[in-house]
Amino acid sequence: MFIQQSDLFRDLDNRIIAQFMDQSEKITIEPGTILFREGDPATHFFVLLKGNIKLTLEEGSFVAYLVSKPGEVFGWSSLMDRPTYSATATALSETRAVRIPGEAMRRILESHPESAMRFYRRLAKTLGHRLLKTYEAVTSVSRAYTAESHGTGQILSMGTPD
Numbered sequence: 001m002f003i004q005q006s007d008l009f010r011d012l013d014n015r016i017i018a019q020f021m022d023q024s025e026k027i028t029i030e031p032g033t034i035l036f037r038e039g040d041p042a043t044h045f046f047v048l049l050k051g052n053i054k055l056t057l058e059e060g061s062f063v064a065y066l067v068s069k070p071g072e073v074f075g076w077s078s079l080m081d082r083p084t085y086s087a088t089a090t091a092l093s094e095t096r097a098v099r100i101p102g103e104a105m106r107r108i109l110e111s112h113p114e115s116a117m118r119f120y121r122r123l124a125k126t127l128g129h130r131l132l133k134t135y136e137a138v139t140s141v142s143r144a145y146t147a148e149s150h151g152t153g154q155i156l157s158m159g160t161p162d
Helices: 014-023 102-110 113-144
Strands: 025-029 034-036 044-050 053-057 062-067 088-091 095-101 146-149 154-157
Touching: 014 095, 014 102, 044 102, 062 113, 095 102, 102 113
Parallel strands: none
Antiparallel strands: 025 095, 034 088, 044 095, 053 062, 053 088, 146 154
8 A cells, every 4th residue: 555655644544545545646747847836726635655846935946845755745735724735846856646635635534533633643743844844944044144253242144145
């Protein structure tokens, strides 16, 4: 069961997994293909099988996260009643993924509350991890443009990023 490569689906009832698989399709994505853009309607949830997906914000000006491990997920907005995706997803290499309609996943999860709780807890953990990685990236960029003068307590600006 390819969908169980993701920790999100671990230990869920096999009937739920079967329902997800019935709704899913395996897709191959060519390098450079944009699966969805920030602001597009959030319609599908994805599980990476192989390859690399770059998630960017603000029309590609900031890389928010690189999805690169089999079982990692993206397109979570489709499960959270968000009307649009929060990032742009672009394939960096030939990529294989599982695509599941978000609405179908929500219906399946709503009909199995105990499994849904486990699933959404794991999803929250995943998103929390990504948020921390984003904070680290923003902080390191910020530090690259600001230097402290340890003797005087002043902060010297080295300019702003282009």
